[in-house]
Amino acid sequence: MRLAPSRPVTAVAEDGRAGRAPALSTAGAGAAVDNGSAGARSGATGASARAKSGAHREAALYHALAGRGAGDGRSLAELRKAALEAAAAAELPVWRRSGFWTTSLQGLKLEELDAGAQPSNPGTVPEVVARTLPERARAGRIVQSANTVMAVELDGELERRGVILCSLEDAFRDHHELVAPYFSRRLTIDRHKLEALNAALWSGGVFLYVPPGTVVEDPFEVVYAIERAGVAQYGRTLVLGAPNSEFRVHEYDLGEDFDEDGQSLHAGAFELYLQQGARCRLAQVQDWGSGEVFDVSTRFVGVGRDAYCHWLPSLLGGRLVRQHLELAVSEPGGEMAFRGLFFTEEHEHLDAFAVDLHETGPSGGDVHWRGAATGESRASFEGLIQIDPGAQQTHTYLQIHSMMLSPKARLDAIPSVLVSSDDVSASHGGTVGELDEAAIFYMQSRGLDRPTAVRVIVEGFFEPLITELEDEPLQELVRAKVARKLAAAREDIEAYATSR
Amino acid sequence: MADLEIRNLHVRIEEHEILKGVDLDVSRGEIHALMGPNGSGKSTLASTLMGHPAYEITEGSITFRGEDITEQEPHERAKAGLFLAFQYPVAIPGVSVANFLRMAINAKRSGTDTQSGTGQEPITVKEFRNQLQHAVELLDVDRAFTSRHLNDGFSGGEKKRAEILQMAMLRPDVAILDETDSGLDIDALRTVAEGVQRLHDEQGLGALIITHYQRILHHVRPQFVHIMLDGRIVLEGGVELVERLEREGYDHLRQEFGASEAGAVAAGDGSG
Ligand SMILES: Nc1ncnc2c1ncn2[C@@H]1O[C@H](COP(=O)(O)OP(=O)(O)O)[C@@H](O)[C@H]1O
Ligand SMILES: [Mg+2]
Numbered sequence: 011m012r013l014a015p016s017r018p019v020t021a022v023a024e025d026g027r028a029g030r031a032p033a034l035s036t037a038g039a040g041a042a043v044d045n046g047s048a049g050a051r052s053g054a055t056g057a058s059a060r061a062k063s064g065a066h067r068e069a070a071l072y073h074a075l076a077g078r079g080a081g082d083g084r085s086l087a088e089l090r091k092a093a094l095e096a097a098a099a100a101e102l103p104v105w106r107r108s109g110f111w112t113t114s115l116q117g118l119k120l121e122e123l124d125a126g127a128q129p130s131n132p133g134t135v136p137e138v139v140a141r142t143l144p145e146r147a148r149a150g151r152i153v154q155s156a157n158t159v160m161a162v163e164l165d166g167e168l169e170r171r172g173v174i175l176c177s178l179e180d181a182f183r184d185h186h187e188l189v190a191p192y193f194s195r196r197l198t199i200d201r202h203k204l205e206a207l208n209a210a211l212w213s214g215g216v217f218l219y220v221p222p223g224t225v226v227e228d229p230f231e232v233v234y235a236i237e238r239a240g241v242a243q244y245g246r247t248l249v250l251g252a253p254n255s256e257f258r259v260h261e262y263d264l265g266e267d268f269d270e271d272g273q274s275l276h277a278g279a280f281e282l283y284l285q286q287g288a289r290c291r292l293a294q295v296q297d298w299g300s301g302e303v304f305d306v307s308t309r310f311v312g313v314g315r316d317a318y319c320h321w322l323p324s325l326l327g328g329r330l331v332r333q334h335l336e337l338a339v340s341e342p343g344g345e346m347a348f349r350g351l352f353f354t355e356e357h358e359h360l361d362a363f364a365v366d367l368h369e370t371g372p373s374g375g376d377v378h379w380r381g382a383a384t385g386e387s388r389a390s391f392e393g394l395i396q397i398d399p400g401a402q403q404t405h406t407y408l409q410i411h412s413m414m415l416s417p418k419a420r421l422d423a424i425p426s427v428l429v430s431s432d433d434v435s436a437s438h439g440g441t442v443g444e445l446d447e448a449a450i451f452y453m454q455s456r457g458l459d460r461p462t463a464v465r466v467i468v469e470g471f472f473e474p475l476i477t478e479l480e481d482e483p484l485q486e487l488v489r490a491k492v493a494r495k496l497a498a499a500r501e502d503i504e505a506y507a508t509s510r
Numbered sequence: 511m512a513d514l515e516i517r518n519l520h521v522r523i524e525e526h527e528i529l530k531g532v533d534l535d536v537s538r539g540e541i542h543a544l545m546g547p548n549g550s551g552k553s554t555l556a557s558t559l560m561g562h563p564a565y566e567i568t569e570g571s572i573t574f575r576g577e578d579i580t581e582q583e584p585h586e587r588a589k590a591g592l593f594l595a596f597q598y599p600v601a602i603p604g605v606s607v608a609n610f611l612r613m614a615i616n617a618k619r620s621g622t623d624t625q626s627g628t629g630q631e632p633i634t635v636k637e638f639r640n641q642l643q644h645a646v647e648l649l650d651v652d653r654a655f656t657s658r659h660l661n662d663g664f665s666g667g668e669k670k671r672a673e674i675l676q677m678a679m680l681r682p683d684v685a686i687l688d689e690t691d692s693g694l695d696i697d698a699l700r701t702v703a704e705g706v707q708r709l710h711d712e713q714g715l716g717a718l719i720i721t722h723y724q725r726i727l728h729h730v731r732p733q734f735v736h737i738m739l740d741g742r743i744v745l746e747g748g749v750e751l752v753e754r755l756e757r758e759g760y761d762h763l764r765q766e767f768g769a770s771e772a773g774a775v776a777a778g779d780g781s782g
Contacts, residue, residue, distance in 0.1 A: 402740055403702075446600070447603055448600045449600045449601070451600075452602070453610075453614075455588055455593075456558045456680065457589050457617040458614060458617050459583070459617070462613070466602065466610075466613070467607075469604065470603050470605045470659070471603070473603075473605070
């Protein structure tokens, strides 16, 4: 493929700009308006961005998710009540940024959705789950359909060793001392209406706890499924990795291809906290299918002292998806690899905002995303590196690669860097590509037909990330989903090729 | 009847006529050299034979093993047994040499969308591994080479080796090698040339070796030599033609065959 170095990737702040606060205010002012204030301006809650307590932040900085949850001592009931009040006062959110980009949830018919919706067949795991999840060894699995956790299984040996996997509702009752300090520790409850509704109305939910020193090879599977129209699913996940634990989490967000009229909503809130020396590989496969599913989710991963997280969401379908993803190194010595791939088709709209946040140093970050778009889809990826004051000796890099597969699709990739420590390195790069006719001819000359050649190019484009999943069944699943999207877009891609 | 028959081939690109009536026959077991200065149309002929969509055939025909392939898609030609070793091989990021070869071999075997395929089962892991080992030895490359992404970050010499490696694996009846010799040091040139010679000796490969140097022809001995000037084959003969070229150069030929000096210079600005 033709990959021009850093073509119209709109850079807000240039490579490695490091400066003390005064310099930053000028450098970062525009950036904050364009990129940094997604949280601040989201929705009509009137809530302005707030600084994390105890740490003064420059006004120009993006305001990291600050935490107003149970961590501050409120009970679950108090939180629900406060959130409900926030929800009542708020409009459905609209996110705007420069470049004529708007993600509006105002088309969501919330009044037609049931926040108490139950699984279609309470006795059986949803069809879409059964046919999507690979047959494989696993440490445990928890499945929520609509608003009910309908299946929990956990390896008996792990259970004996103190691993906990259960619904978050049960966890609040049975493991309150573990849950309370962390629940909503870094998540807000009132930035916008859907977040507030999640905090007020969630039911079921997922709690995973991996005790100190416990090393688990096979993945814990967390599944959220939507089987039909009319569902408002408020997903809520809390994962705790105790010191020196090592484990994998695979989350699946799956929608049945329902074709009846009507919408469904997944408003999710996800938290993962890794304590000293813990290591986690977190992968997420999101495909809400062809039904009209909206997904507005916030995910926070906190990396503690000398801990490590490899996080790779695969965003592969949904009518309108807004993901706020934040991976924060909160204590010295933390390292993270933040990966992600997305592939939009038809009329899908994806708005992903990913933050590589360094709250202390020394720390290491490495962000690498790849996305492709076909049909008339819209995809926006904003990647922000933020190095807070005092996060000295942080080294991080952000790269975004995108590939256009249709003349009517739109794909924006926007990296930005906000640095307020001086002994750091932070930079970004990226490429914008299209299908390379020379590569297609080359492969055809070896006997591959044109659709196969196109598939090979696009799979090759995603392959560096798919490889990093380091899990054969998951890799096969993601490859298959990419191939399915390509096959569906075949005519579109053909038309694009001949039009150039 | 020759396996590959090119008759009165006229080819145009963006309103320019590049090939002006080419006739050429290549059969299995034959080694041909096609020589000519930069810009004379050699690569155009190679791309056209493989079915590159940018090249428009305005007159003439290409027949392969009795079938008119003038209008065929490139992958159908490949399945029928034609191969092109590119002058400038293209990088395929994210796809290893080995995986690509497996796909190509299976595509050739499957024959799903054309009659030319043989409808065979996909190659077994063992069979593939054996063939790959053989090819790797032939081309004197490291086995690890086949795990690298195809042509991605390859040196010039590695790219040319990878082309011949693919040729060895895909076992075409007739291969066109477009300046496979250019940009190779003497050792790489010998390896690549000997590889071609052995595929000819072992598999009965027919080859059309395009070059504008004589070097490679010291390692592969062509039975037939064709000289192209300004879109036409102006001279044909045996290996003695190579020696004549070495003595006299292309200028002498130009005068003899009336290709205008100006035209030749303009053409020389081309891709080479
Ligand atoms: N894609 C192209 N677009 C325009 N002109 C081309 C293209 N390819 C080749 N040509 C022209 O056709 C002529 C023959 O080129 P080529 O076939 O590459 O010659 P050779 O391989 O013998 O050096 C040259 O004048 C070149 O400029
Ligand atoms: Mg050439």
